[in-house]
Amino acid sequence: MLKNGGSVTLKDVAHAAGVSLKTASRVLNNSSELRPETERLVREAMARLGYQPNELARGLKSKKSAAIALIAPNLADPFVATAIRSVQNVARSHGYVVILASSGGDVSLEKTELQAMTRRQIDGIILMAAASGKSDLAIPLKSRVPVVVIDEPVRGAEVDTITVTNRKAARAATEHLLGHGFRRILAVGARPHLFTCAERVAGYRAALRQRDVKKMELLVPHEADLTIDALAKVLAGPKPADAIFSLNWVCTVAMLRALNALEKNIPRDIALISFDDFDLAEVIQPGITAVRQPVSELGSRAAKSLFERIEGKDSSAPRKIVLPTEFIVRGSCGCGMD
Amino acid sequence: MLKNGGSVTLKDVAHAAGVSLKTASRVLNNSSELRPETERLVREAMARLGYQPNELARGLKSKKSAAIALIAPNLADPFVATAIRSVQNVARSHGYVVILASSGGDVSLEKTELQAMTRRQIDGIILMAAASGKSDLAIPLKSRVPVVVIDEPVRGAEVDTITVTNRKAARAATEHLLGHGFRRILAVGARPHLFTCAERVAGYRAALRQRDVKKMELLVPHEADLTIDALAKVLAGPKPADAIFSLNWVCTVAMLRALNALEKNIPRDIALISFDDFDLAEVIQPGITAVRQPVSELGSRAAKSLFERIEGKDSSAPRKIVLPTEFIVRGSCGCGMD
DNA sequence: ATGAAAGCGCTAACAT
DNA sequence: ATGTTAGCGCTTTCAT
Numbered sequence: 001m002l003k004n005g006g007s008v009t010l011k012d013v014a015h016a017a018g019v020s021l022k023t024a025s026r027v028l029n030n031s032s033e034l035r036p037e038t039e040r041l042v043r044e045a046m047a048r049l050g051y052q053p054n055e056l057a058r059g060l061k062s063k064k065s066a067a068i069a070l071i072a073p074n075l076a077d078p079f080v081a082t083a084i085r086s087v088q089n090v091a092r093s094h095g096y097v098v099i100l101a102s103s104g105g106d107v108s109l110e111k112t113e114l115q116a117m118t119r120r121q122i123d124g125i126i127l128m129a130a131a132s133g134k135s136d137l138a139i140p141l142k143s144r145v146p147v148v149v150i151d152e153p154v155r156g157a158e159v160d161t162i163t164v165t166n167r168k169a170a171r172a173a174t175e176h177l178l179g180h181g182f183r184r185i186l187a188v189g190a191r192p193h194l195f196t197c198a199e200r201v202a203g204y205r206a207a208l209r210q211r212d213v214k215k216m217e218l219l220v221p222h223e224a225d226l227t228i229d230a231l232a233k234v235l236a237g238p239k240p241a242d243a244i245f246s247l248n249w250v251c252t253v254a255m256l257r258a259l260n261a262l263e264k265n266i267p268r269d270i271a272l273i274s275f276d277d278f279d280l281a282e283v284i285q286p287g288i289t290a291v292r293q294p295v296s297e298l299g300s301r302a303a304k305s306l307f308e309r310i311e312g313k314d315s316s317a318p319r320k321i322v323l324p325t326e327f328i329v330r331g332s333c334g335c336g337m338d
Numbered sequence: 339m340l341k342n343g344g345s346v347t348l349k350d351v352a353h354a355a356g357v358s359l360k361t362a363s364r365v366l367n368n369s370s371e372l373r374p375e376t377e378r379l380v381r382e383a384m385a386r387l388g389y390q391p392n393e394l395a396r397g398l399k400s401k402k403s404a405a406i407a408l409i410a411p412n413l414a415d416p417f418v419a420t421a422i423r424s425v426q427n428v429a430r431s432h433g434y435v436v437i438l439a440s441s442g443g444d445v446s447l448e449k450t451e452l453q454a455m456t457r458r459q460i461d462g463i464i465l466m467a468a469a470s471g472k473s474d475l476a477i478p479l480k481s482r483v484p485v486v487v488i489d490e491p492v493r494g495a496e497v498d499t500i501t502v503t504n505r506k507a508a509r510a511a512t513e514h515l516l517g518h519g520f521r522r523i524l525a526v527g528a529r530p531h532l533f534t535c536a537e538r539v540a541g542y543r544a545a546l547r548q549r550d551v552k553k554m555e556l557l558v559p560h561e562a563d564l565t566i567d568a569l570a571k572v573l574a575g576p577k578p579a580d581a582i583f584s585l586n587w588v589c590t591v592a593m594l595r596a597l598n599a600l601e602k603n604i605p606r607d608i609a610l611i612s613f614d615d616f617d618l619a620e621v622i623q624p625g626i627t628a629v630r631q632p633v634s635e636l637g638s639r640a641a642k643s644l645f646e647r648i649e650g651k652d653s654s655a656p657r658k659i660v661l662p663t664e665f666i667v668r669g670s671c672g673c674g675m676d
Numbered sequence: 677a678t679g680a681a682a683g684c685g686c687t688a689a690c691a692t
Numbered sequence: 693a694t695g696t697t698a699g700c701g702c703t704t705t706c707a708t
Contacts, residue, residue: 009685020695033693055457056403057685059394060700075419085413088440097454098438102426116435119393256621280618283594347701358679371677395701399684
């Protein structure tokens with residue numbers, strides 16, 4: 001039966017067990033230099049009193065907080081949500097807690113959040129792409145706190161990075177559309193300053209260039225700008241797009257909604273490939289052809305790397321891990337239509 | 339320019355400003371009993387040294403951590419993700435940080451998480467439904483830590499609760515299906531011990547009972563049990579369901595995937611209503627008729643209530659807030675088909 | 677209005 | 693193997 005959690009201190013435990021404070025502390029920290037009998041006594045006392053160590057006090061002394069920060073741009077993105085779950089699982093297994101810091105992309109908020117984290121003595125940071133552009137990331141990076149970045153190498157910073165083969169996958173997806181004979185392929189993305197977006201755009205352009213096809217891009221500052229009107233305008237010209245390559249999940253949803261509203265048939269009126277796969281991709285008619293990122297793995301690999309740094313097991317140069325993506329062909333790209 | 343964040347202490351600030359530690363502390367805490375001139379001096383020193391207060395130390399003394407815990411069952415659920423975002427926004431505006439605790443429904447893990455939170459002296463807990471069944475929630479509830487529960491009243495516990503009109507909405511949805519002439523309506527849900535599920539089932543049954551229609555239920559222990567086979571089996575009988583009422587988003591996705599795999603046409607072969615709306619509900623053909631919960635508001639109301647408790651502004655009896663839902667008719671229920 | 681001193685719960689030298 | 697003594701960085705009586 002657990003008690004309040006506020007009042008019973010290690011001192012109380014020591015007293016109850018008839019040992020010194022330090023001995024009790026040793027038990028708490030699994031020190032080896034203990035007589036089994038002594039340890040048993042202390043453990044019994046702990047259980048009896050319902051002792052809960054005060055992590056704040058432990059952290060104050062050791063300058064560690066047993067907490068890591070997770071900075072994510074957009075919790076509503078299933079990509080992000082899935083990654084978070086992996087991170088949290090790994091963190092728990094290491095006895096760490098995850099503090100959430102979501103800025104929604106607002107740079108000044110992000111700064112505030114980062115400060116809040118520093119003040120809490122967090123032991124590490126996992127930063128998810130699109131959290132920031134150039135960002136004030138420099139702050140924690142300059143400090144002693146290990147950082148692992150998912151999906152976005154930080155310029156000139158020495159941190160571990162986990163990414164996927166953005167450019168290559170985007171190129172392959174574009175080539176797939178070209179293979180279907182589409183020549184007016186519209187790349188739709190948001191926040192083009194972000195690494196992931198830029199890389200995907202680069203892959204798209206590379207594919208077009210090779211075939212000498214002109215690029216068509218709808219790159220907006222923010223996903224929210226991908227309104228029906230925005231798409232309608234692009235599609236209104238004399239030579240409208242015959243295919244769309246959507247550069248992330250949020251864009252894909254926006255496109256699907258817009259195409260639906262404009263009563264465009266996929267892929268008859270316009271084909272579609274999505275960078276980012278999602279649960280309902282095969283339910284929508286036709287199924288949405290997509291580039292799938294190994295989302296869970298991105299999260300867990302990031303967390304594992306972080307803990308290796310935190311626990312000092314890894315003090316080598318920053319690693320860049322690149323995970324492969326998967327190309328999932330369904331009907332929206334035009335396959336099965338020919 | 340921010341410094342390391344670890345080394346500059348309030349003592350350093352006091353020294354640099356030529357005042358006592360306590361005076362510096364007063365400035366930090368916006369005490370009124372200060373000569374403006376003194377305050378200016380201290381603030382300048384703070385800025386100059388790049389002082390960052392150590393929240394762990396503050397918390398140790400004051401027994402507060404400026405952190406709240408958010409216990410959520412399933413981050414991948416957009417319902418949960420959206421609510422989290424609201425909570426986090428409110429928390430930030432109060433200068434609090436959000437610690438994530440997701441058990442994935444595992445009761446023993448949940449206990450571990452709850453302990454971890456207690457040890458960190460968290461100031462409050464927001465618990466999202468489906469986190470636990472009966473749960474060891476008793477622990478924090480018995481303690482001094484304020485708790486607000488979203489979507490699931492805790493039996494006999496004295497906590498604020500925010501829910502939606504689950505039963506009424508489920509009943510209305512079922513009646514809508516009955517109104518279309520469906521008489522073999524299958525309710526599909528998971529974790530029937532959860533309040534939300536139970537309430538929705540109750541609403542469903544009430545509607546059927548009134549019309550003297552026999553109930554058909556597929557209630558599984560966990561969402562993962564809603565496989566294609568499970569549905570196929572139910573639909574295989576001599577009198578298969580002619581409509582499905584899915585009791586939450588996860589179930590809806592599972593049903594959509596299963597129906598798709600079984601090549602059932604909605605609503606011709608079988609109609610569908612979803613409890614929980616989602617982004618792509620109108621993109622799928624036909625659009626999915628859904629009960630929409632005011633998700634953001636659930637989150638922000640919960641957080642606001644929590645902070646009123648934390649800050650002692652509200653010490654009245656536990657409040658039960660019930661928010662209305664919205665019924666969004668699209669095509670999957672059979673509307674537009676007649 | 678400001679300061680000196682004690683202590684929050686714990687860990688870590690340094691004894692013994 | 694166990695105890696003693698200082699603090700970690702901050703807040704808080706209680707003086708002044």
